[in-house]
Amino acid sequence: MIPVTTIGGYLGAGKTTLINHLLRHPDGQKLAILVNEFGALSIDEDLIEAQDDDLISIAGGCICCSFGDNLVGALMDLMQRQPRPDHIVIEASGVAIPGAIAASLSLIQGLKPNGVVVLADSETVRDLSNDTYLGDTILRQLKDADLVIATKTDLVAESWSHDLGNWLATVSPRAALVHAIQGRVSSDIILGPRSPGMHPEQNRHSDSLFKSKVFPISRPLDLKALVTGLISPELGITRAKGFVLTPTGETVLVQVIGRRAETSTSPNRSQHAVVCIGPAHTINTQELDRLFNSV
Amino acid sequence: MADITIFQARTIVTMNPSAPKATHVAIRDGRILGVGALSDLQGWGDYELNTQFADMTLMPGFVEGHAHAMEGTLWRHVYCGFFDRMDPNGKVWDGLKTLDDVLDRLKQAEAELTDPDAPLTGFQLDPIYMDNITVTRHDLDQVSATRPIGILHASGHILNVNTKALELAGMMRTGLNHPGIELGADGMSIGVLKSPEVYMPVGPIIGLDRAATDADEPGLRDFAKLCVRTGTTTVTDLASRLDDNAVGMMLRVTGEPTFPARVVPLKFFMGHTPEELISITLEHKKKSTDQLRLGRIKVIADGSIQGFSARLRWPGYHNGAPNGLWYIAPEQLSEIYHRALEADICVHTHTNGDQATDLALDMLSPALTAHPRPDHRFTLQHCQLADQAQFRRMKSLGMCVNLFANHHFYWGDEHYRLTVGPERAERMNACRTALDIDVPMTIHSDAPVTPLAPLFTAWCAVNRITASGRIQGEAEKISVEEALQAVTLGAAYTLHLDGEIGSIEVGKHADFAVLDADPTTCDPMTLKDIGVWGTVQGGRIFAAADL
Structure with missing residues (x-):
């Protein structure tokens, strides 16, 4: 299954900057980026290896395709490509409802939704949410988000950012919040961490704004209690992924995106661990330790 | 042969306020040389008088300011609309008033297909006029369980399909999670696919591919x-x-x-x-x-x-x-x-x-x-x-x-x-x-x-x-x-x-x-x-x- 991350948010919220940052830090993954139209997404020129009408080839095996008004068709084409991408990122149009895009992923076999990330311009998003034409669209976008990235944090006062955070918590009840400057968000935050233990380099984030921690698991855990804990805002994580041993001796794959968790059965494994990621200033590793020790 | 033709009509409605009605129109090189009575037009030189419209009315050719040429491509499929409608060959197809009428016409078209794998495609279904009934894949399975069937609604926004079409599109499975897809008790799609995006995977299978517009x-x-x-x-x-x-x-x-x-x-x-x-x-x-x-x-x-x-x-x-x-x-x-x-x-x-x-x-x-x-x-x-x-x-x-x-x-x-x-x-x-x-x-x-x-x-x-x-x-x-x-x-x-x-x-x-x-x-x-x-x-x- 190829994971698909949907990135939404209105024009100017910073989607292009974020995608360029992702393409610079793909962490060894072959990303396929789907955009509405090429011209609107100005990929940094030094990243482009080749370009034709439908496709931009990017250093490191990543590609960028435009889908116009036919996202599902473009995704079907992508599934036919060799080699298959490791991860697909959809850049939704500024007025698209990203939840609807995420829903359409279930139409195609072999794709797995990997979260809706909505960007919000810290300066303008609250005004936009009151705009006659756009207000309800902006609020629907935020409501669908698993992860809200408040961008351009450097352009607003700390108190403004704080108020914005409180407001976003009410309009994006399901989302974890990350503040970002110039698109500098760890790839792991957008794409999700890879399974712990397989990629020792995973703790190397593109900068010190984000932190991840691996929690090895050596005994059966109460899955429900663990998941309830991981999605609580107090722990300050944005994503988590890992394999958990349950009291019945089964291995379960756990994935957390924002305030939402998914569990699925997995082939049994000898080693179990969960990796948690979050902004360095919100992730509460002490509480996380306590959670993993207590459930 | 003269390069001027003068058409005689019973009436010519010109839509030109300065001369709203006439009986003759002269043309040369595909353009109008003059409009009026025959005597008004004879000064242009030798002409051929064409009287085939002598009992008819001429109007300016109509101009349709909002249509889609895909109307032409749709008619190679089976008409399933509620109202009588004329196809490009001039045949007027009776409007279908009930689901049984629709299924009968589809069965008839199905019987005429020689290739056992060929899709059967219909268009212009509009259940609004049939008490908003839901046409399911089970209905269409009665027409054929072995070839894919798809019926496009008049709005163009909904496609009804049979089980075979869902199978071929990889959509005959649980786990479909989309507001445009209603699921039956078995967790499978009932065969009503709402929005072009949702029916995109089935489109190519039933001959309505992405370029159908x-x-x-x-x-x-x-x-x-x-x-x-x-x-x-x-x-x-x-x-x-x-x-x-x-x-x-x-x-x-x-x-x-x-x-x-x-x-x-x-x-x-x-x-x-x-x-x-x-x-x-x-x-x-x-x-x-x-x-x-x-x-x-x-x-x-x-x-x-x-x-x-x-x-x-x-x-x-x-x-x-x-x-x-x-x-x-x-x-x-x-x-x-x-x-x-x-x-x-x-x-x-x-x-x-x-x-x-x-x-x-x-x-x-x-x-x-x-x-x-x-x-x-x-x-x-x-x-x-x-x-x-x-x-x-x-x-x-x-x-x-x-x-x-x-x-x-x-x-x-x-x-x-x-x-x-x-x-x-x-x-x-x-x-x-x-x-x-x-x-x-x-x-x-x-x-x-x-x-x-x-x-x-x-x-x-x-x-x-x-x-x-x-x-x-x-x-x-x-x-x-x-x-x-x-x-x-x-x-x-x-x-x-x-x-x-x-x-x-x-x-x-x-x-x-x-x-x-x-x-x-x-x-x-x-x-x-x-x-x-x-x-x-x-x-x-x-x-x-x-x-």
């Missing part, structure tokens, strides 16, 4: 046959993706000696930045011919009212549905307007809901201030819910409007009861208001959504009768003369073609509708029933019976 070569020829049968000599394709292959094909096909219509394809905005859109359209403009008029843009601002995806102002949908969807961001619309005005390219904008109309007006006003462009003729397409204040703004901005008269007949009852409620339903497609406020106005079919037939479209605007037989919006009725003006000069005006077509007067193209009766003297209720013998286009005669 663009006509292919035989489709374009079939579309033109429908033009002849309805008296239409100029028709828009609104809109087309117009890639290089499509432009080449359309230039070639419309240039054939027997191709009977002028085609005006508008370039669809999506998939390009505004900058690219303008440069592509400028390139297309240079390739224009008499028969293929390129160089215009179509933008879609919102969705459809009956699909609850149109953008409405307060108080929104009558049934409380949430507001619809934007298909373009305000900044993008504004940029297209700015650049198009600067480049002298006309933009037609689909705005169904009144909030979408507001947006178009709001974006055009400053763009016009920045790039004054007298006579721009930017046109609002559908514009179904506009109120008087909005028409006044259109007037002051120099905009044109193309109202969806046919919609009023087919979905008027639905709008009254469900989508917008009585008051707004009464004023929908406000032709009277547009004319009173002096906004250049035309009316359209949006074929294949409703049938291409300008006389029917005129009938709809004149009588404002809904499918259930109610008169809805007495105050917005227009006269027969006004409706005929709308489907000739009115549409030509929105395309900057009113100097070439739309009336029968000297210098214009010899494009005529050849009718069995004079629409200006008939009972307005029979306007839609007037027989169409065929057309004259560019001076060439096209008899519907000979197609």
Whole structure:
């Protein structure tokens, strides 16, 4: 299954900057980026290896395709490509409802939704949410988000950012919040961490704004209690992924995106661990330790 | 042989106010040399008198300002509509009133297929008229369980499929999680796929692939046959993706000696930045011919009212549905307007809901201030819910409007009861208001959504009768003369073609509708029933019976 991350948010919220940052830090993954139209997404020129009408080839095996008004068709084409991408990122149009895009992923076999990330311009998003034409669209976008990235944090006062955070918590009840400057968000935050233990380099984030921690698991855990804990805002994580041993001796794959968790059965494994990621200033590793020790 | 032909008709309705009626029209080189009595025309020199229309009425060839050439491609599939409808070969298919009727016709078509794997595809189903029944995959499985079946609804937004089609598309499985897919008790799709996005995986399997919105070569020829049968000599394709292959094909096909219509394809905005859109359209403009008029843009601002995806102002949908969807961001619309005005390219904008109309007006006003462009003729397409204040703004901005008269007949009852409620339903497609406020106005079919037939479209605007037989919006009725003006000069005006077509007067193209009766003297209720013998286009005669 190829994971698909949907990135939404209105024009100017910073989607292009974020995608360029992702393409610079793909962490060894072959990303396929789907955009509405090429011209609107100005990929940094030094990243482009080749370009034709439908496709931009990017250093490191990543590609960028435009889908116009036919996202599902473009995704079907992508599934036919060799080699298959490791991860697909959809850049939704500024007025698209990203939840609807995420829903359409279930139409195609072999794709797995990997979260809706909505960007919000810290300066303008609250005004936009009151705009006659756009207000309800902006609020629907935020409501669908698993992860809200408040961008351009450097352009607003700390108190403004704080108020914005409180407001976003009410309009994006399901989302974890990350503040970002110039698109500098760890790839792991957008794409999700890879399974712990397989990629020792995973703790190397593109900068010190984000932190991840691996929690090895050596005994059966109460899955429900663990998941309830991981999605609580107090722990300050944005994503988590890992394999958990349950009291019945089964291995379960756990994935957390924002305030939402998914569990699925997995082939049994000898080693179990969960990796948690979050902004360095919100992730509460002490509480996380306590959670993993207590459930 | 003389190079002048003079047609004699019982009546020629010229739509030229200085000489509204005549009996003879002289043509040379495909253009009108003169109109009047025979004696008025003899001074041009030797002529051949053609009397084959002596018992008929000539009108300017009708101009359809909002249709889609895909109507031509759809007719290779099975007609499943509720109303009687004529195909490109002139056969009138009976409307199907019950699900059993639909299944019977599909079974009949299925029996005629020789390839056991070939798909069976139908179109124009509209369960609104069948008490809103849900047609499931189990219904269609009765027709065939072994070949894929897909039936497209009249709206184009819903596809019914059978189990085999779901299997072949990889959709016969649990785990489908989409608001456009209703699941049965078994966790599987019931076979109703709502929205083009949802039915995209099935489309190629049943022969409705992603390019289905663009006509292919035989489709374009079939579309033109429908033009002849309805008296239409100029028709828009609104809109087309117009890639290089499509432009080449359309230039070639419309240039054939027997191709009977002028085609005006508008370039669809999506998939390009505004900058690219303008440069592509400028390139297309240079390739224009008499028969293929390129160089215009179509933008879609919102969705459809009956699909609850149109953008409405307060108080929104009558049934409380949430507001619809934007298909373009305000900044993008504004940029297209700015650049198009600067480049002298006309933009037609689909705005169904009144909030979408507001947006178009709001974006055009400053763009016009920045790039004054007298006579721009930017046109609002559908514009179904506009109120008087909005028409006044259109007037002051120099905009044109193309109202969806046919919609009023087919979905008027639905709008009254469900989508917008009585008051707004009464004023929908406000032709009277547009004319009173002096906004250049035309009316359209949006074929294949409703049938291409300008006389029917005129009938709809004149009588404002809904499918259930109610008169809805007495105050917005227009006269027969006004409706005929709308489907000739009115549409030509929105395309900057009113100097070439739309009336029968000297210098214009010899494009005529050849009718069995004079629409200006008939009972307005029979306007839609007037027989169409065929057309004259560019001076060439096209008899519907000979197609």
